[in-house]
Amino acid sequence: MADALEQPVDAAQALDMLAIQQCLGRAVLGNDLLDIALWKSAYWPDATEDHGWYVGNAHQFIDETLVMLERDMDTTWHALGVPVIAISADEARSIAYFTAYVRMKAADGATPTDLVSGGRYVDRLRKRDGVWRIIHRVSKGDWIRLDPASFEWGQPGLGGHVPQMGLRGPGDPGRALLDEIDAARA
Numbered sequence: 001m002a003d004a005l006e007q008p009v010d011a012a013q014a015l016d017m018l019a020i021q022q023c024l025g026r027a028v029l030g031n032d033l034l035d036i037a038l039w040k041s042a043y044w045p046d047a048t049e050d051h052g053w054y055v056g057n058a059h060q061f062i063d064e065t066l067v068m069l070e071r072d073m074d075t076t077w078h079a080l081g082v083p084v085i086a087i088s089a090d091e092a093r094s095i096a097y098f099t100a101y102v103r104m105k106a107a108d109g110a111t112p113t114d115l116v117s118g119g120r121y122v123d124r125l126r127k128r129d130g131v132w133r134i135i136h137r138v139s140k141g142d143w144i145r146l147d148p149a150s151f152e153w154g155q156p157g158l159g160g161h162v163p164q165m166g167l168r169g170p171g172d173p174g175r176a177l178l179d180e181i182d183a184a185r186a
Helices: 011-033 036-040 058-072 173-185
Strands: 043-050 055-057 073-080 084-088 091-104 113-128 131-148
Touching: 011 036, 011 058, 011 073, 011 084, 011 091, 011 113, 011 131, 011 173, 036 058, 043 058, 055 058, 058 073
Parallel strands: 043 131
Antiparallel strands: 043 055, 073 091, 084 091, 091 113, 113 131
């Protein structure tokens, strides 16, 4: 891959790289908003996911993970680093660092737990009918940290500011913006 990364990028490849970045972004945003359609739109239906504890069809992974996210986690938040992408015709390879924050649900009376982790998404992508999507992903965790939650959402924090938790579903401002974009395109 190193040789491919040293090659000049032409305008068509630059557009493909931007489309791949959008694809990777849809995957994490779909996860964070619990938007299955958005999340699955980053993967071809025949794609595979290797998440360590799950290896198999990516769409099935999303379906099974959604149950876990709703049951065990109050919120998730992912940030992607700039991906390194190598393209050859309608195939691409990508490595993107991620940081993930998860507020784990607490048992009655217990302090919630914050899980923060980092790692890499190692992806193979395929372009079909002009659309880039993931065909195989390996999620490689590099580190993880568990801490008691430092504050409760909705309670005064630094300087009396009351932080608001991002919402999952239609009440989230990001979801509302995506709905506006969809409506404008219709």
